[in-house]
Amino acid sequence: MNPARCVSLAIPVFNEEAVLPELLSRVAGILDQTPGGPHEVVFVNDGSSDGSQALLETAAARDQRITVVALSRNFGHQAALSAAFDYVTGDVVLAMDADLQDTPEILPDLLRRLDEGFDVVVVRRAARKESWWLRVAYHTAYRLIARMSDIPLTVDAGDFALMTRRVVDAIRALPERERYLRGLRSWVGYRQTSVVVPRAERAGGTSKYSLGRLISLAMDGAFSFSLVPLRVSAAVGFIAFGFAILFSIYSIFVRLVLGRVPQGFTALIVVMTFLAGLVLIAVWIVGEYVGRIYAEVKHRPLYVVDTVARGGRPAERR
Numbered sequence: 001m002n003p004a005r006c007v008s009l010a011i012p013v014f015n016e017e018a019v020l021p022e023l024l025s026r027v028a029g030i031l032d033q034t035p036g037g038p039h040e041v042v043f044v045n046d047g048s049s050d051g052s053q054a055l056l057e058t059a060a061a062r063d064q065r066i067t068v069v070a071l072s073r074n075f076g077h078q079a080a081l082s083a084a085f086d087y088v089t090g091d092v093v094l095a096m097d098a099d100l101q102d103t104p105e106i107l108p109d110l111l112r113r114l115d116e117g118f119d120v121v122v123v124r125r126a127a128r129k130e131s132w133w134l135r136v137a138y139h140t141a142y143r144l145i146a147r148m149s150d151i152p153l154t155v156d157a158g159d160f161a162l163m164t165r166r167v168v169d170a171i172r173a174l175p176e177r178e179r180y181l182r183g184l185r186s187w188v189g190y191r192q193t194s195v196v197v198p199r200a201e202r203a204g205g206t207s208k209y210s211l212g213r214l215i216s217l218a219m220d221g222a223f224s225f226s227l228v229p230l231r232v233s234a235a236v237g238f239i240a241f242g243f244a245i246l247f248s249i250y251s252i253f254v255r256l257v258l259g260r261v262p263q264g265f266t267a268l269i270v271v272m273t274f275l276a277g278l279v280l281i282a283v284w285i286v287g288e289y290v291g292r293i294y295a296e297v298k299h300r301p302l303y304v305v306d307t308v309a310r311g312g313r314p315a316e317r318r
Contacts, residue, residue, distance in 0.1 A: 005092060006036060007036065007039045007090050008042060009031075009093075010044075011096055013056065016099065019098055020056065020059075024059050027104050034111070040311075041066050042084045044080040044081070046076070067087060067310050068309040071083065071304060081181055082181070083305070090165070093164075095181075113195065118193045122157045122160075122182075123194070124155070124156045124195065149183070161182075163185070177302060180224045233278075233282040240275055
């Protein structure tokens with residue numbers, strides 16, 4: 001390994017009071033064993049309402065390697081991780097979650113892969129511990145988004161990855177506000193590889209990603225990197241238009257050749273309802289893209305910082 005390399009850990013935190021003592025202990029242990037330095041850990045408190053901030057500030061007062069960035073409210077996981085990228089200073093950056101399902105002990109293995117000439121080492125998840133229906137949903141969503149995307153996306157991979165400084169700087173330079181970081185990580189390019197690691201169980205507390213947030217994240221991935229939804233809605237519209245033409249030809253044939261009026265009031269209602277549903281779905285798809293454009297043109301910042309506590313010093317208001 002490069003003996004002069006500085007490693008930064010970027011960790012967003014939201015109501016993880018139950019996990020933080022073990023996380024702090026394990027992170028400190030792995031950094032103590034990592035050559036090079038000075039290493040650092042940047043925690044971004046994403047508007048936690050429990051005792052997470054107090055625990056983090058106490059840890060920062062004891063360990064100069066720890067920086068705690070407290071946001072003014074909950075801005076969401078992707079915004080918090082983006083904030084961590086803005087504050088890290090290391091030569092390489094490990095992005096991970098605070099729940100310890102992302103195990104920090106694999107850092108030496110990731111660094112070895114980086115030494116092989118890669119700029120990004122993505123951790124792919126294996127043997128997930130969630131319920132069967134959630135595992136099926138994850139499996140399907142990852143592959144559907146990857147199939148739809150205009151760029152190659154790594155399936156079964158979250159934000160847990162080790163990146164060189166230039167990759168992090170390239171991601172930071174991207175101006176978009178509706179961020180799907182695992183997609184942006186692929187979009188910037190450079191040499192990327194992946195390793196498969198069993199998914200650990202959450203060390204404590206409960207997941208902060210509700211079903212609605214998971215669906216929203218999947219939609220961000222689909223709409224941010226693909227025009228397929230628009231093209232599918234257009235294709236369905238052309239198919240429906242084709243069926244309408246065929247039915248019109250059939251109706252004219254029945255009236256002029258067979259001399260009877262085409263029957264089917266119930267069928268007519270079903271077709272009208274079906275087409276109305278297609279129109280509403282198409283409007284929703286267009287609305288998702290328009291909504292993202294609306295969010296981008298306002299140029300609001302991704303997050304607002306309340307305080308920053310750097311190792312050994314009290315928190316400073318921003």
